[in-house]
Amino acid sequence: MDWMTVFQNSFTQMIGVSAIIYCLAALGLNIQFGYAGLLNFGQAGFAAIGAYAIAVTVATLGLPLLLALALAIVGAVIFALILGIPTLRLRADYLAIVTIAAAEIIRQVARSVSLNDYLGGSDGITGKYAADWYALNPFPAGIDTALIRFSKNDLWVVLNGWVVVAIVVLLTWLLMRSPWGRVLKSIREDEDAVRSLGKNVYLYKMQALTLGGVIGAFAGVIFAVAAQSVQPDNYSTTLTFFAYAVLILGGAARVFGPVVGAMIFWFLLVFVGQALNNAVKAGYISTDILRTDQVGQVQFMLVGVGLMALMIFRPQGIFGDKKELALDER
Amino acid sequence: MSDSTPSSRVQAATVKAVLESVNPTPGAPKPDPIFVGDDITRSFGGLVAVNVEHVEVQRGSITALIGPNGAGKTTFFNVITGFDPPNTGVWSFQGSSLAGTPAYKVAREGMVRTFQLTKVLNKLTVLENMRLGAQGQTGEGLFKALIPGLWRKQEQEITERALGMLDQFNLIHLKDEFAGALSGGQRKLLEMARAMMSNPTMLMLDEPMAGVNPALTQSLLEHIKELRESGITIFFVEHDMDMVRDISDWVIVMAQGSIIAEGPPNVVMRNTAVIDAYLGAHHDVALTESGESLTQPSVPLTQSEES
Numbered sequence: 001m002d003w004m005t006v007f008q009n010s011f012t013q014m015i016g017v018s019a020i021i022y023c024l025a026a027l028g029l030n031i032q033f034g035y036a037g038l039l040n041f042g043q044a045g046f047a048a049i050g051a052y053a054i055a056v057t058v059a060t061l062g063l064p065l066l067l068a069l070a071l072a073i074v075g076a077v078i079f080a081l082i083l084g085i086p087t088l089r090l091r092a093d094y095l096a097i098v099t100i101a102a103a104e105i106i107r108q109v110a111r112s113v114s115l116n117d118y119l120g121g122s123d124g125i126t127g128k129y130a131a132d133w134y135a136l137n138p139f140p141a142g143i144d145t146a147l148i149r150f151s152k153n154d155l156w157v158v159l160n161g162w163v164v165v166a167i168v169v170l171l172t173w174l175l176m177r178s179p180w181g182r183v184l185k186s187i188r189e190d191e192d193a194v195r196s197l198g199k200n201v202y203l204y205k206m207q208a209l210t211l212g213g214v215i216g217a218f219a220g221v222i223f224a225v226a227a228q229s230v231q232p233d234n235y236s237t238t239l240t241f242f243a244y245a246v247l248i249l250g251g252a253a254r255v256f257g258p259v260v261g262a263m264i265f266w267f268l269l270v271f272v273g274q275a276l277n278n279a280v281k282a283g284y285i286s287t288d289i290l291r292t293d294q295v296g297q298v299q300f301m302l303v304g305v306g307l308m309a310l311m312i313f314r315p316q317g318i319f320g321d322k323k324e325l326a327l328d329e330r
Numbered sequence: 331m332s333d334s335t336p337s338s339r340v341q342a343a344t345v346k347a348v349l350e351s352v353n354p355t356p357g358a359p360k361p362d363p364i365f366v367g368d369d370i371t372r373s374f375g376g377l378v379a380v381n382v383e384h385v386e387v388q389r390g391s392i393t394a395l396i397g398p399n400g401a402g403k404t405t406f407f408n409v410i411t412g413f414d415p416p417n418t419g420v421w422s423f424q425g426s427s428l429a430g431t432p433a434y435k436v437a438r439e440g441m442v443r444t445f446q447l448t449k450v451l452n453k454l455t456v457l458e459n460m461r462l463g464a465q466g467q468t469g470e471g472l473f474k475a476l477i478p479g480l481w482r483k484q485e486q487e488i489t490e491r492a493l494g495m496l497d498q499f500n501l502i503h504l505k506d507e508f509a510g511a512l513s514g515g516q517r518k519l520l521e522m523a524r525a526m527m528s529n530p531t532m533l534m535l536d537e538p539m540a541g542v543n544p545a546l547t548q549s550l551l552e553h554i555k556e557l558r559e560s561g562i563t564i565f566f567v568e569h570d571m572d573m574v575r576d577i578s579d580w581v582i583v584m585a586q587g588s589i590i591a592e593g594p595p596n597v598v599m600r601n602t603a604v605i606d607a608y609l610g611a612h613h614d615v616a617l618t619e620s621g622e623s624l625t626q627p628s629v630p631l632t633q634s635e636e637s
Contacts, residue, residue: 179469
C-alpha cells in the first residue's frame with residue numbers, strides 16, 4: 001500500500017485550493033454567524049456571484065480581471081442588501097430560510113436554458129479567463145516533494161489564495177477587538193439589550209451580512225480562477241453546509257477557527273478517501289465489503305461520524321472555550 | 331423650559347414639596363414634566379393592554395408605576411421606549427416627540443430602560459457589558475474600527491468610567507467574569523450599571539427588585555436615590571410595595587391598561603380605587619354563604635401590613 005501518495009495527497013489538499021475556498025466561505029460565515037449570530041445559509045449564493053462575476057466579465061465579455069473583481073464585490077453587496085432589507089428586522093430563522101432559498105434561486109437562474117448564451121446553462125463557462133494573471137506567475141515550475149505536490153499554476157493560485165486568507169484573518173482580528181466587534185457580539189447575545197443602549201442593531205447586522213458575503217464572494221472568485229471554469233452545481237447548498245462544518249470544526253467566533261477547520265476538514269476528507277482507496281486496491285479490504293467506486297460515499301460517511309464525535313466530545317470546536325458554551329445552558 | 335435642568339442637583343425634598351401641590355388624580359399635570367404622553371393605546375387582538383389618556387412624569391422625581399399583574403405596565407414601558415408599536419398615541423420626552431421613533435434612538439434621546447427579565451450579554455465579560463453602554467463611540471463605526479489609534483484613547487476613558495461605576499455597584503471583583511456566570515441579583519445590578527453608562531436623562535427600570543436578595547435591595551435603593559440626587563429622573567415598575575413606599579416621590583397606578591390613580595405614595599395606598607384594583611371591589615365584604623371567596627389575584631400590597 002502506497003502510504004507516501006496517501007500522505008502526499010492529503011497534505012497537498014490540506015493547504016490546497018479547496019481548503020482555501022472553504023476557508024474563505026467559513027471566514028465569511030464566522031463574521032455573520034460566529035460573531036453576529038446571523039444564520040446565513042446562502043453562502044453558496046455569494047460564492048456563485050463571485051465566480052460568475054469573474055466568468056462573465058472576463059471570459060464572455062473580455063474585460064479585465066480587476067474590473068471583474070470589483071463587480072464581484074458590488075454583486076455580493078447588492079445580494080446582501082436584497083437579503084437583509086426585508087429579513088434583518090425579523091427573527092434569525094427568517095434570514096436562514098430566505099438565504100437558503102435565494103442561493104438556490106441564483107444557482108437555478110445560472111443553469112437556466114434561457115440564459116444559456118450568457119451563463120452557459122448547466123455546463124457553466126469554461127475559458128482562459130485569468131490568462132494575464134497566470135502570466136504573472138513567478139514560479140518556473142511546480143513542486144513535487146514527499147509531503148506536497150503542486151503544478152506550476154496551482155502553486156500560484158495557492159500562494160495568492162493564502163494571502164487573501166491572511167488579509168481576511170487580519171481584518172477579522174482587527175474588527176473583533178474593536179468596539180464595532182463588541183457591538184456585533186452583543187447583538188448575537190441579545191439584540192434588545194443592544195437596542196436599549198442606543199445602538200442601531202439593524203445597521204450592524206446589515207454590515208455583518210454584507211462583509212461576510214463579500215468574503216464569501218472571494219471564495220467563488222478563487223474557485224473560478226483556479227478551475228478556469230464555473231459550473232452552477234458547484235454552488236449548491238453543499239458548499240454552504242461544508243463551510244458551516246469547517247467553521248464549527250475550528251470553533252465559531254474564533255479568528256483562526258475557519259483556517260484550522262478548513263485544513264483539518266480537507267486533510268481528513270482526502271486522507272480517509274485515499275487510504276480506503278489504497279487499502280481496497282492493495283487487497284486489505286475485500287471488494288465484497290467495499291469497491292473503489294463506493295469509496296467516495298463511505299469517505300463522507302466516516303468524516304460525518306468524525307464530526308458527530310467532535311460535537312459530542314468537543315462541542316466548542318478546536319479553538320472554542322467550553323466555559324462559554326456552558327453559559328448557554330443556564 | 332423650566333428652572334431645573336437635568337444637570338442641576340435636584341433635592342429630594344424640593345421634588346416632594348413640588349409634587350405636594352399636584353392634585354392627586356389620574357393624568358394630573360405636573361409643574362415640570364420631562365415626559366408627557368397622550369392617548370396611548372396598544373391592543374393585542376381583542377385585549378386592550380394599554381389605554382392611557384394622559385400621563386406626565388415630573389423631572390427629577392422618582393416615579394413608580396404599580397398595578398396588579400397584567401395591568402399593562404411593561405407593555406406601556408415597551409411602547410414608550412419604541413420596543414412595541416402602539417395602536418395610537420403621541421408622547422414626548424424633554425419636549426421632542428418620540429412616537430414612532432425606533433428603540434435605539436429613544437435611548438440616544440436619554441430615555442434608557444432595563445428589562446423585567448434581565449438581558450445581560452452572557453458571553454461578554456462584565457467589563458465589556460459596561461463598555462457597550464457608553465454612547466458616541468468612535469470605534470463602533472465599521473471603518474474607524476480598523477484603526478485602533480482612532481478609538482484607543484476613548485476606550486481608555488470608557489474603561490475608567492466603567493470601572494468606577496462597577497465599584498459603585500459592588501461588581502468590581504467580577505469585572506473579568508462572563509456576565510452569564512453572574513447571579514440573578516448581580517445581573518440586575520449589572521444591567522442598571524450598564525444603563526447608567528449611557529448617561530441617561532431618565533432611567534426606566536422594569537422591576538429592579540425582582541429576584542434581588544434583601545441585603546442587596548437596601549444598597550440598590552441607595553443607588554437609585556443617589557441617581558436621583560445627581561439629577562436623573564427615575565421611572566420604575568415595581569411590585570415590592572415597601573420599595574415603592576420607601577423611595578418614590580410619586581406613584582402612578584395602572585389597572586387593566588388605564589391609569590386609575592396617581593399621587594404621593596401614602597395617599598395612593600389609601601385610595602379605594604387602588605385597593606379595589608389589587609384586592610377586588612368586594613374584598614372587605616364577607617364571603618358568600620356557600621363559602622366561596624370572591625377571588626382576585628393576591629398581591630404584595632398587604633405584605634407591609636403583615637410584616
